Amino acid sequence: MRMDRPAMDDFLASVERKAFRMAGFATRSEDEALDIVQDAMIRLVKNYSTKPEAEWQALFFQILQNCIRDWARKKKVRDRWNGLKDLWRGTEGDEDPIQTLADPKGKHPGEQVALKNSATALDSAMKALPLRQQQAFLLRAWEEMSVAETAHAMKCSEGSVKTHYSRAVHTLRNVLEDHWP
Numbered sequence: 001m002r003m004d005r006p007a008m009d010d011f012l013a014s015v016e017r018k019a020f021r022m023a024g025f026a027t028r029s030e031d032e033a034l035d036i037v038q039d040a041m042i043r044l045v046k047n048y049s050t051k052p053e054a055e056w057q058a059l060f061f062q063i064l065q066n067c068i069r070d071w072a073r074k075k076k077v078r079d080r081w082n083g084l085k086d087l088w089r090g091t092e093g094d095e096d097p098i099q100t101l102a103d104p105k106g107k108h109p110g111e112q113v114a115l116k117n118s119a120t121a122l123d124s125a126m127k128a129l130p131l132r133q134q135q136a137f138l139l140r141a142w143e144e145m146s147v148a149e150t151a152h153a154m155k156c157s158e159g160s161v162k163t164h165y166s167r168a169v170h171t172l173r174n175v176l177e178d179h180w181p
Helices: 005-027 030-048 054-082 086-091 109-128 132-142 147-154 156-177
Strands: none
Touching: 005 030, 005 054, 005 109, 030 054, 030 156, 054 132, 054 147, 086 109, 109 156, 132 147, 132 156, 147 156
16 A cells, blocks of 8 residues: 555644644643654654555654653653753743744733743643643644543553543633633
């Protein structure tokens, strides 16, 4: 069976932003997240492009989860070895001034500030979640994967997925209640 290149390109384009955000939450570094997503995409194309298209999503997110876990293990070793944990987390880059300009046809500045504050709070809350809760939440809520698909991607039981997801939802509700009543 040959790979359908346009279909694979479309699939990768459809998951790249969400995958980047997932990896970004885990790594807290855009560069590390980009490397992880690229590695996951390469592995999917290289090893599974001949699989049926219906299987690509589950396979891709399983590969992504493996890449994130591999990165976390390597980071732990690097941090122990070098004793420089903060160095490997990366830093928030300067924002592009063009991106921060107000849109004259957009929301009122007060609404924009409230929305930005809520988004910042959500980012912080997501980053504070334990990795397994974070990934279960993202796969279930963002990717709308079933419990079984999420369990397969995370290589754990369905009960574990339900527990991680439930804990993540409860934590996010408590932390973000001031932003989203």
